[in-house]
Each structure stands twice: as C-alpha cells, then as structure tokens.
Amino acid sequence: MARSMMAHIIGPRHFSTLRPVARNDTGIKVVNGVMKGPEKAVVTWIRYFSVMSSRNASTMTLSNKEQNKQDEKVQSDSADTSPIALSSRNNSNNDKGVVVSYWGIQTPKPWETYKADLSIDLKKHHAPVTLLDKFAYWTVKALRFPTDLFFQKRYGCRAMMLETVAAVPGMVGGMLLHCKSLRRFEHSGGWIKALLEEAENERMHLMTFMEVTKPKWYERALVLVVQGIFFNAYFVTYLLSPKLAHRIVGYLEEEAIYSYTQFLKELDEGNIENVPAPAIAIDYWQLPQDATLKDVVMVVRADEAHHRDVNHFASDIHYQGQELKECPAPLGYH
Numbered sequence: 001m002a003r004s005m006m007a008h009i010i011g012p013r014h015f016s017t018l019r020p021v022a023r024n025d026t027g028i029k030v031v032n033g034v035m036k037g038p039e040k041a042v043v044t045w046i047r048y049f050s051v052m053s054s055r056n057a058s059t060m061t062l063s064n065k066e067q068n069k070q071d072e073k074v075q076s077d078s079a080d081t082s083p084i085a086l087s088s089r090n091n092s093n094n095d096k097g098v099v100v101s102y103w104g105i106q107t108p109k110p111w112e113t114y115k116a117d118l119s120i121d122l123k124k125h126h127a128p129v130t131l132l133d134k135f136a137y138w139t140v141k142a143l144r145f146p147t148d149l150f151f152q153k154r155y156g157c158r159a160m161m162l163e164t165v166a167a168v169p170g171m172v173g174g175m176l177l178h179c180k181s182l183r184r185f186e187h188s189g190g191w192i193k194a195l196l197e198e199a200e201n202e203r204m205h206l207m208t209f210m211e212v213t214k215p216k217w218y219e220r221a222l223v224l225v226v227q228g229i230f231f232n233a234y235f236v237t238y239l240l241s242p243k244l245a246h247r248i249v250g251y252l253e254e255e256a257i258y259s260y261t262q263f264l265k266e267l268d269e270g271n272i273e274n275v276p277a278p279a280i281a282i283d284y285w286q287l288p289q290d291a292t293l294k295d296v297v298m299v300v301r302a303d304e305a306h307h308r309d310v311n312h313f314a315s316d317i318h319y320q321g322q323e324l325k326e327c328p329a330p331l332g333y334h
Contacts, residue, residue, distance in 0.1 A: 115286050116299035117306070117333070122257055124305070126312045130319075132244050140251040155263040155272065156213035159300075162256060163206035164223045166304075168231050169249045169311075170199030176238055177324070190329035191314070197331075198307050204284055205300050211278035212293060243318030246311045253308035260301035267294045306333050 128137040151158040174195035181188050215223075238245040266272045277291035285299045310330055317327050 113284055113286050114333075116302040118298060118302050120302050120305045120309075122261070122301065122305050124309070125254060126247075126250060132241070133247055136244055136247040137251050140248060140255055144255055153266065153271070155259065155266060156209060157215070157219060158259060159263065159297075160206060160209045160213050160215060161219065161223065161226070162259065163202055163209060164227055165230050166252065166256065166307075167199050167202035167206060168227065169234055169245070169252075170195040170197075170202065170307075172231065172235050172238055173242075173245065174199065176235075187325060188329075189325035189327065190331050191324040194310060194329035194331055197333075198310065201303055201307075204280075205303070208278055208281045208284070208296060208300070211280060212275070212296075242324075243315045246315035246318070250308050250312040250315060253304045253311065256304040257301055257308065260297055260304065263297050264294065264301075267297065 126133070128134045147158065147161070151161065174192050177188050177192045177195065181192065234245060234248075237248070263272070267274050272293075274292045274294050277287055277293060277296045281287060281296045281299075282289065282291055285296075287295055287299070313330065314324060317324055
C-alpha cells in the first residue's frame, strides 16, 4: 500500500530495474539487488531530475500553447477596425486612466485632475498698510509697467510669460520649508504640499498656453533671463522675510486676475479668436469636450484667485508672529 502511494507521488520510473549482479550495465555496484553508499544517491538524483525534466517540459509546452492562443487573440482584436471594436478599446483605455488625446500614446495621467471653483471672489484686495506691504505692492506695480509695454494686448503671450514666473514662488517656498522640516525634525502643517501644488498648478497653466500660443525665439530667451533673476531674488527674499515674499506673490496674483479679466474682455469683443480648448486643459480641469479658450481662461483666473488668498493668508500668519506649521494649510483645492 505504502509502496503504491509513493509510486503515485514520485511518478513513473525512467530507468530499468537493476539486476542483482556484481556490476550492472552502467557500472554501478549492486549487492543482492540493493545499492549502497554514494551509488544509491547518484541513481536517486538521476531519477528525480529525469522526472522533473519530463514534467517541466510538459508544463512549458502547455504554457506555450496558451501564450500562442493569447497572441492570436490580441492580433485578431487589433486587426478589427470596426466602430464597435474601436469604441470598446477606447472605453477600455479610459477605464485604465490613460490619456490618449494629448500625448498621442497610451500612458498614465501625469497630473491630478480637478474642477476649478468659479464662484471664488475675484475682487478681493489686500490693502497695503505696513511698510513691507507697501513695498510689496509698489514693487509688483513697477514690474507690471515693462510687461504692459512689451506685450501690450497680446494676452496669450503675456499669460505664457506670466506663468513662467508664477510657477517659481511655490517651488522656492516649498523647497525651503522642506529643508527646514528636515533640519528641525518637525512637520510643516501641510504647507509644503500646498506650495508645491501651487507651483504644479502654475506649471500646468504654462503647458496649456503653450498649446494656444507658440513662443518666438526671443520670448524663450527672455524667459531664461527673467526666470534666472526672479528665482534668485525670490529665494533671497524668502530667506530674509517670508511674510514679504508671500505678500509679493499675493499682489502678483491680484495682477494676474486683472490680466486674465482683460483677456476675457478681448475674447468677448472678438479681438481674440475663441478657439477650442486644448486637450490638456480639458483633461486637467475636467472641462466639457466642447470647451473653448474662454472656459480655459476662466478656470485659470479662478486658480490665480485661490493662490492670491493662500499667499496673503501665509503672510498674515507671519505678521502675527507665528510660523506656518501652527496654522493648517488650505489644502484640497487642487
């Protein structure tokens, strides 16, 4: 009984039964039909590997057959160009969270989508009272003069240039808070995430307007100069006075709201063509498929209003003698 069970477990024999002779055909010593010493171990391993090789071969053969069937199915599905098959494949791609419309290839979304809050107050203004507030306010006003002179009413190019600068403060502030958190072994109250989200949001504004307005070579060169100067200036300002740095950004965002409002007026008057919204904007802000450039400008303006409130709030925290970590960051917008 035990012998039959063992035979069933280890499988059929793959070598002949040894004859009870002094030396069999393979040269292994046998005494009364029984092997001894290392010769027994050799035959046992030969039998084991022969059985496993046979089973592995059969398994690999079955696996190859299944793989061939799957390849044939994939080829037949891809060859089917009927509208039903194409629609089914597109729905499958959407279920997997891929973006085909913008990149042209199947790839996971490189951004988190959301809906902008268009009900946000666009007319809110922080009146400059202290000396630092007045310095921040008039610094921003002074920076607006050469911008108006250079771009005039080319609001598409103005928006593109504005976003190359607007994406810097959030990254600089988030980076410095990150390093401070590491040095002091403490949390940031969510402000690192809030500022980095701001920087990413401003960068997405730039990626959107790049689809609408193609920058000229001298505009690209101007970006290199302006970004290099502004990054270093804001970095030093944030190290010396975070409340001044955040106040400057708050006033920059107020000017951005004004610029986008003028942009919308030009669109309404027909001076700028209200072209269809870029695919990246439809994906990022979850806009309807028939959205236009006007819809894009409206959600971008709402984003700028949110950044205005966040930075004025951060500056007020510092004015009260507190650190940002003591007041939870306004997360959840982006």
